[in-house]
Structure formats: C-alpha cells, structure tokens
Amino acid sequence: MSNALTLVLGATGKTGRRVAARLRLRGTPVRTASRSAATPFDWSDPAGWDATLAGVGTVYVVPPAVPGPVHEFVTRAEAAGVRRLVLLSGHGADTWGDSTFGLDMRSAEDAVRGSALEWTVLRPSNFDQNFDEDLFHAPLVAGELALPAGGVGEPFIDLEDVADVAAAVLTEPGRHAGRVYELTGPRALTFAEAVELISRASGLPITSTQISPAEYTAALLDQGWDEDDARHVTEMFVLMDSGVIAGTTDDVAALLGRPPRTFEDYVVRVAAAGVWER
Numbered sequence: 001m002s003n004a005l006t007l008v009l010g011a012t013g014k015t016g017r018r019v020a021a022r023l024r025l026r027g028t029p030v031r032t033a034s035r036s037a038a039t040p041f042d043w044s045d046p047a048g049w050d051a052t053l054a055g056v057g058t059v060y061v062v063p064p065a066v067p068g069p070v071h072e073f074v075t076r077a078e079a080a081g082v083r084r085l086v087l088l089s090g091h092g093a094d095t096w097g098d099s100t101f102g103l104d105m106r107s108a109e110d111a112v113r114g115s116a117l118e119w120t121v122l123r124p125s126n127f128d129q130n131f132d133e134d135l136f137h138a139p140l141v142a143g144e145l146a147l148p149a150g151g152v153g154e155p156f157i158d159l160e161d162v163a164d165v166a167a168a169v170l171t172e173p174g175r176h177a178g179r180v181y182e183l184t185g186p187r188a189l190t191f192a193e194a195v196e197l198i199s200r201a202s203g204l205p206i207t208s209t210q211i212s213p214a215e216y217t218a219a220l221l222d223q224g225w226d227e228d229d230a231r232h233v234t235e236m237f238v239l240m241d242s243g244v245i246a247g248t249t250d251d252v253a254a255l256l257g258r259p260p261r262t263f264e265d266y267v268v269r270v271a272a273a274g275v276w277e278r
C-alpha cells in the first residue's frame with residue numbers, strides 16, 4: 001500500500017516517544033522524526049520536509065514553538081500524498097481570546113483545520129509529567145515550587161492517557177475526522193494540592209509558594225530564560241488563573257472506554273522511581 005507510514009513528529013519529546021512506542025506495539029509502520037531523531041526533521045528547515053514526508057499517510061503533528069510553519073508543512077503534506085493529520089494543541093485553545101499565550105498552537109490549528117486532509121485536534125490540559133520531565137522538576141528537587149498560581153485548579157492530565165488517545169485516533173481512520181478533543185484529567189487540582197501529593201508520596205519536604213506573575217517572569221529571567229519564553233510561560237499562568245481552562249471534560253473516557261488516570265496514580269508511580277530525590 002502506498003503511503004502506509006505514520007510519521008511521528010517531536011518523536012524524542014514527552015508525547016512523541018510515548019505515541020511512537022504504542023504505534024510500534026500495534027504493528028503500525030512508524031517513522032520517528034525530530035532534529036535528533038532517527039529521521040531528521042527541523043521546523044526551521046523546510047528544504048528537508050519532503051524527504052521526511054515521502055511514503056507517509058498519517059502524521060502526528062507536535063507543532064513548533066513559533067506560529068507559522070505548520071501552514072507550509074500542510075501544503076507539503078498534501079502534495080506528498082498524506083491523508084490524515086492529528087495535531088497536538090492545548091485545552092480550550094478557542095477560549096484563550098486576547099491572551100498572547102499559545103499563538104503557536106492556535107496557528108497550527110488554523111493550518112490543520114483549514115487543510116483538505118482528514119484532521120483531528122487533541123487539546124490536552126497541562127501534563128502531569130511537567131512535574132518530573134519538564135519545567136517543575138528542578139524546583140521540586142530543590143524543595144520549593146514558586147508559581148503565580150493560587151486557588152484556581154488545573155485538570156492535569158497524565159501523558160500516558162494523551163498517548164493512549166493519540167494512538168487510538170492515529171489508527172482509526174475516518175472515525176475522528178474533523179473532531180476536536182478536549183483532554184483533561186479526572187479533576188482539577190491547585191498547584192498547592194499537587195505539590196502536597198508529591199511531597200507526601202515521595203516523603204520529601206516540598207513547599208509551594210504563590211508569587212506574582214511579574215515575580216515569576218523575573219525569576220525565569222534570572223535563571224537565564226529567553227525573554228519571550230519567560231513571558232509566554234507567565235501568560236499561561238495568567239490564563240489558568242482566569243479560570244477559562246479549569247473545567248474537566250469526558251472526552252478521555254469517551255475515547256478510551258475508561259476514566260482518565262488520577263494525579264495520585266501518576267505521583268505514586270513517579271515517586272517510586274525516585275526522580276524527586278535530591
């Protein structure tokens with residue numbers, strides 16, 4: 001069969017590597033791509049995209065951190081004979097309004113949803129794994145997570161659920177065409193509650209502190225962050241604090257036939273691996 005491959009972009013990242021493993025286990029022919037993956041792919045180098053897309057029928061799209069490139073990528077995908085696109089976006093992307101947060105994901109949605117291909121958009125909440133594989137890991141190991149977040153909860157989702165959904169959608173042509181799935185965990189937790197659960201399960205003293213958005217941006221800049229990135233992450237907290245993305249949905253349960261994993265489930269699994277120890 002022509003164009004039988006499923007291309008996984010961002011294949012070395014948190015979702016991509018989980019999605020690729022699930023597809024391989026199902027026997028789906030997979031091509032994994034990123035700047036450092038088996039197949040080279042760089043969002044800033046369109047000259048290399050056609051080779052990456054050769055023989056591909058379905059693409060899992062982890063968008064770039066800047067708005068724009070996905071439009072040209074979709075054009076190239078159409079020309080290469082790709083039939084389906086499954087895009088990773090963010091929870092409630094159509095409610096972010098005037099916020100400057102997520103212009104990258106919103107641009108990617110415009111490109112994918114405007115294409116002639118069969119498309120599906122996955123919009124997960126903040127990942128549980130931000131606490132051990134990303135932004136919040138180092139502060140937790142240092143013993144204090146200071147964020148511009150207070151009483152508004154976030155329905156953190158386990159990346160194992162995001163990957164289960166992505167693998168199902170990627171391997172069920174037709175069924176998810178033109179659908180936007182809002183993927184959340186089973187309940188919203190404040191960051192203080194999340195840190196308390198991590199502290200208890202790991203047996204380590206970890207505190208959470210609420211700071212202002214300006215203090216958070218300043219702290220990131222002190223750590224050597226690029227100014228745009230620091231403002232972007234701060235904007236995410238301002239958006240969360242507004243409450244527009246705090247709600248849970250039933251989409252994970254409807255797609256997988258079981259409830260989403262709990263934050264407690266994530267915490268005991270990760271605490272047992274010792275990743276929050278100093």
Ligand SMILES: NC(=O)c1ccc[n+]([C@@H]2O[C@H](COP(=O)([O-])OP(=O)(O)OC[C@H]3O[C@@H](n4cnc5c(N)ncnc54)[C@H](OP(=O)(O)O)[C@@H]3O)[C@@H](O)[C@H]2O)c1
Pocket residue numbers: 009010011012013014015016033034035036037041042043044062063064088089090091105123124125126127130134
């Ligand atoms: N973190 C959250 O809570 C959350 C929630 C909802 C949505 N999202 C969205 O999820 C996406 C990130 O997904 P993720 O967490 O799976 O990824 P990730 O762990 O942040 O890893 C990024 C992946 O993209 C690749 N990459 C980076 N720059 C690239 C470039 N210039 N060209 C090609 N590939 C590049 C990286 O590999 P190389 O370095 O090898 O290129 C890596 O595989 C973002 O769009 C984010 O907005 C995140």
